[in-house]
Amino acid sequence: MNAIDTSIDSAIRAAASAIVLENVSKSYDGTTQVIPPLDAELRAGEFTVVLGPSGCGKSTLMQMIAGLERVSGGTISFGARKVQDLEPKERGCAMVFQNYALYPHMSVFENIAYSLKVAGMPKPERVERVEAVAKMLGLSDLLARKPGQLSGGQRQRVAIGRAIVREPGVLLFDEPLSNLDAQLRHDMRMELAELHRRIGATTVFVTHDQVEAMTLADRILILNKGRIEQFDTPKAIYHKPASVFVAKFIGAPPMNIVPVTGDGKVLRLADGQVLVECPVFGDYQLGIRPEDILVGEGPIKAGLRYREDLGSHAILAADLGGNLLRIATPFGADIGTEANLSLTFPPLRLHLFDAETGRAIPGAFSAQ
Ligand SMILES: Nc1ncnc2c1ncn2[C@@H]1O[C@H](COP(=O)(O)OP(=O)(O)OP(=O)(O)O)[C@@H](O)[C@H]1O
Numbered sequence: 061m062n063a064i065d066t067s068i069d070s071a072i073r074a075a076a077s078a079i080v081l082e083n084v085s086k087s088y089d090g091t092t093q094v095i096p097p098l099d100a101e102l103r104a105g106e107f108t109v110v111l112g113p114s115g116c117g118k119s120t121l122m123q124m125i126a127g128l129e130r131v132s133g134g135t136i137s138f139g140a141r142k143v144q145d146l147e148p149k150e151r152g153c154a155m156v157f158q159n160y161a162l163y164p165h166m167s168v169f170e171n172i173a174y175s176l177k178v179a180g181m182p183k184p185e186r187v188e189r190v191e192a193v194a195k196m197l198g199l200s201d202l203l204a205r206k207p208g209q210l211s212g213g214q215r216q217r218v219a220i221g222r223a224i225v226r227e228p229g230v231l232l233f234d235e236p237l238s239n240l241d242a243q244l245r246h247d248m249r250m251e252l253a254e255l256h257r258r259i260g261a262t263t264v265f266v267t268h269d270q271v272e273a274m275t276l277a278d279r280i281l282i283l284n285k286g287r288i289e290q291f292d293t294p295k296a297i298y299h300k301p302a303s304v305f306v307a308k309f310i311g312a313p314p315m316n317i318v319p320v321t322g323d324g325k326v327l328r329l330a331d332g333q334v335l336v337e338c339p340v341f342g343d344y345q346l347g348i349r350p351e352d353i354l355v356g357e358g359p360i361k362a363g364l365r366y367r368e369d370l371g372s373h374a375i376l377a378a379d380l381g382g383n384l385l386r387i388a389t390p391f392g393a394d395i396g397t398e399a400n401l402s403l404t405f406p407p408l409r410l411h412l413f414d415a416e417t418g419r420a421i422p423g424a425f426s427a428q
Contacts, residue, residue: 252276319346321342
């Protein structure tokens with residue numbers, strides 16, 4: 061990295077500020093609350109991924125942070141500054157959209173330099189900044205080209221360059237990779253992670269791709285109908301989901317959830333089959349990830365319905381007392397030819413959820 065690179069990196073790092081949302085709510089029509097009052101603190105320099113199903117309010121939340129939508133209530137702070145009533149350009153954040161519209165008649169250099177020019181920055185300084193950003197993003201050899209002469213990934217890098225050249229303390233991405241093919245998405249994911257490590261801007265990234273969320277995020281904010289289901293590290297989200305919603309949203313295939321009843325000693329299915337010991341009474345939902353189920357020997361009986369060999373591993377689908385159970389087994393694992401599977405659910409891999417609310421009940425299986 062040369063001296064100019066370092067100055068850009070550290071300028072962005074210095075400007076990174078925490079984003080604090082307090083009681084932030086949004087209604088477009090004055091009656092339906094798309095976002096009920098919500099509190100969250102996105103730490104300075106942190107990479108937060110906002111994840112959730114279509115229509116849950118991800119873009120709305122992002123646009124309120126950016127200033128493209130007004131909040132209906134509450135406050136948004138960037139560090140010590142309250143920004144909810146400021147115009148987007150006064151907030152000091154930059155945004156990269158899914159449909160990153162580059163100016164087609166301008167060169168890559170001019171596209172990246174445009175906002176600096178509008179801001180009245182003198183030319184020598186502009187050139188220096190654009191060259192530094194281009195170097196950071198591997199665009200130095202493409203500065204004279206027009207967007208039409210670039211690949212999808214290169215265009216996306218120009219859009220990112222355009223966003224970071226003004227050295228924002230807050231960087232917002234709204235599904236920036238969803239128009240790219242699988243290989244490019246993968247490459248861009250690595251580049252974004254690397255870029256974030258270097259510049260350290262507080263970053264918010266909206267997606268409905270759980271792989272992007274798991275690989276990029278310091279913390280994932282999972283939204284369900286405008287409410288936060290869980291806001292935690294990818295590891296905690298995967299291994300300690302706070303609700304059935306989170307458990308079923310993350311993982312491919314997702315966590316298996318079966319209704320069970322406890323008699324104070326064991327948990328049973330509706331047909332009476334015992335699954336595991338557990339000292340609780342009443343109705344619950346029991347969760348287990350496909351890769352945590354042991355196949356071969358065990359007290360739990362399930363009927364094999366089909367098997368998919370995926371190369372690295374196989375996914376079995378089985379009927380467990382009328383519930384569909386998905387099991388991931390190592391490729392080539394000997395599961396026999398029996399239509400009846402014998403399974404074990406290791407207690408420390410199990411998750412118990414309230415039957416009504418779907419919220420996790422921590423500690424139901426001793427070491428959770
Ligand atoms: N400008 C608007 N006027 C009225 N309703 C809106 C407007 N924008 C979004 N909505 C509604 O607000 C809710 C949340 O939309 P939003 O776009 O924030 O969801 P999202 O999670 O980003 O969805 P997707 O993943 O499909 O982009 C939806 O019910 C949507 O119909």
